Amino acid sequence: MNTINDIDKDILWKETLERIKLSVTLPNYNAWFLPTHIVSISQTTSGYLINIGCSSSFVKNTLETRYLGFLQEILKNSLQKHCELEFSVNTNPNKITESQSDSPLFESLINKTENIDNKVISCGLRKGYTFTNFAVSSSNQMAWAAAEAVANNPGNAYNPLFIWGGVGVGKTHLMNAIGYTILESQIDANIFLCTGEQFTNDIVEGIRNKTTQSVRNKYRKLKALFVDDIQFIAGKDAVQEEFFHTFNALINSGGQVVLTSDRPPSEIAKLEERLKSRFEAGLIVDIAQPDFELRCAILQIKSKEKGVDLDMETIQIIAANINSARQIEGFLTRLITEIKVKDIEISPSYVLEMLGKPEKEEVKSKNSKLTPEEIISKVAKYFTISKKCLLGNSRQKNFVVPRQILMYILRVEFGLSLQEIGKVIGGRDHTTVIHAVNKIKKLISSDVNIRGDIEGIKKTFL
Numbered sequence: 001m002n003t004i005n006d007i008d009k010d011i012l013w014k015e016t017l018e019r020i021k022l023s024v025t026l027p028n029y030n031a032w033f034l035p036t037h038i039v040s041i042s043q044t045t046s047g048y049l050i051n052i053g054c055s056s057s058f059v060k061n062t063l064e065t066r067y068l069g070f071l072q073e074i075l076k077n078s079l080q081k082h083c084e085l086e087f088s089v090n091t092n093p094n095k096i097t098e099s100q101s102d103s104p105l106f107e108s109l110i111n112k113t114e115n116i117d118n119k120v121i122s123c124g125l126r127k128g129y130t131f132t133n134f135a136v137s138s139s140n141q142m143a144w145a146a147a148e149a150v151a152n153n154p155g156n157a158y159n160p161l162f163i164w165g166g167v168g169v170g171k172t173h174l175m176n177a178i179g180y181t182i183l184e185s186q187i188d189a190n191i192f193l194c195t196g197e198q199f200t201n202d203i204v205e206g207i208r209n210k211t212t213q214s215v216r217n218k219y220r221k222l223k224a225l226f227v228d229d230i231q232f233i234a235g236k237d238a239v240q241e242e243f244f245h246t247f248n249a250l251i252n253s254g255g256q257v258v259l260t261s262d263r264p265p266s267e268i269a270k271l272e273e274r275l276k277s278r279f280e281a282g283l284i285v286d287i288a289q290p291d292f293e294l295r296c297a298i299l300q301i302k303s304k305e306k307g308v309d310l311d312m313e314t315i316q317i318i319a320a321n322i323n324s325a326r327q328i329e330g331f332l333t334r335l336i337t338e339i340k341v342k343d344i345e346i347s348p349s350y351v352l353e354m355l356g357k358p359e360k361e362e363v364k365s366k367n368s369k370l371t372p373e374e375i376i377s378k379v380a381k382y383f384t385i386s387k388k389c390l391l392g393n394s395r396q397k398n399f400v401v402p403r404q405i406l407m408y409i410l411r412v413e414f415g416l417s418l419q420e421i422g423k424v425i426g427g428r429d430h431t432t433v434i435h436a437v438n439k440i441k442k443l444i445s446s447d448v449n450i451r452g453d454i455e456g457i458k459k460t461f462l
């Protein structure tokens with residue numbers, strides 16, 4: 001059994017980070033865990049109290065709301081005792097700043113990456129879309145997990161994998177990440193990615209030039225075929241016919257098929273029934289619009305990729321004002337061009353101005369016009385229950401779920417602290433709030449009704 005003197009907090013945290021790395025995606029690891037360290041460990045009657053220092057209040061909030069249980073579990077495994085955690089904003093005094101780019105390991109990694117990059121292009125994949133730079137949150141967790149499973153076991157996990165969702169939610173990115181991972185483990189794998197439109201053009205050209213057979217050979221011998229925006233082939237009889245046979249041939253020979261679309265198969269008008277039923281025989285997953293935290297993570301990834309370092313306040317301002325991942329990219333490009341042309345430093349007020357916000361507003365400017373009381377009223381009205389029942393102690397499901405959704409919305413959409421939420425919903429403590437927020441986050445990725453309710457409530461805020 002460890003006594004407090006046996007524990008070297010830096011070694012413990014190093015080992016803990018190694019374990020965390022195995023359980024979360026690299027962007028999440030880099031964003032939330034890397035900028036942390038242990039400030040202090042003290043003994044309590046039941047175990048240990050560990051204070052975790054976080055580089056910013058944003059990292060602190062995220063760890064408290066999203067990863068508290070996860071961290072407790074990992075530390076309990078290491079220390080064999082219950083661990084209470086508290087978080088503080090505190091920079092790491094031992095931060096390692098040395099560059100790793102001189103090491104031979106790093107060099108061989110670069111060579112490997114260059115080889116794959118060349119291959120990526122010849123397979124029709126887009127460069128730079130990998131799992132490493134794909135951030136995960138409740139809105140895309142199911143799709144991400146399915147994509148990882150397919151990437152690690154093509155042809156055997158889910159076949160076909162059908163990913164659908166609105167514009168800019170990351171379908172194309174995720175599909176490319178699967179292809180990239182397959183190439184990483186087998187550089188000469190015969191895989192191909194095209195859009196529904198490119199597939200259509202290939203088939204039409206094959207018919208026109210009487211080269212249908214060679215087009216068939218190209219597609220039917222693949223180890224994996226990715227068709228982005230498959231809805232494009234709907235209503236085109238000859239193309240659907242060809243795709244049907246390609247699909248069957250590929251699946252029968254153990255090949256993997258991954259498809260994306262803006263809607264589920266059942267809702268694609270003029271898509272042949274036999275294709276619908278083939279698509280439905282695999283796994284269908286959807287990706288919802290990114291929530292605030294995911295938008296922040298995407299901003300961190302994209303700004304780093306573009307070589308700019310945005311501070312957390314700026315990131316939060318942008319994430320609060322732009323809802324779609326695609327617009328985030330556009331905005332970042334504009335921002336970077338502006339600062340280069342005008343040779344200025346990025347500041348929160350400058351970003352607000354670019355966003356068309358006249359004055360420095362609260363971070364959640366769009367939503368901040370509403371007070372917590374107004375939000376409570378709107379949620380109660382949406383579920384047609386009284387405020388008293390919504391905030392009360394009844395354990396009836398038709399009150400508990402709206403109460404949990406209310407806590408989720410106050411936290412994720414309005415950025416209220418756990419303590420503030422506890423106070424406005426009838427004096428509950430912050431662990432109740434964490435539990436509720438986490439529960440709804442989990443349900444969002446599996447329960448369409450919950451997601452529909454949250455979207456419905458959000459519409460009443462507009």
Ligand code: ADP
Nearest residue numbers: 133134135167168169170171172173298325326
């Ligand atoms: P879709 O195909 O669903 O319209 P894309 O895959 O083209 O969307 O994504 C739009 C942009 O947003 C891309 O630059 C992509 O890298 C980025 N993006 C979307 N979701 C994520 C995510 N979870 N993590 C990182 N980047 C993302």
Ligand code: MG
Nearest residue numbers: 171172173228
């Ligand atoms: Mg796309």
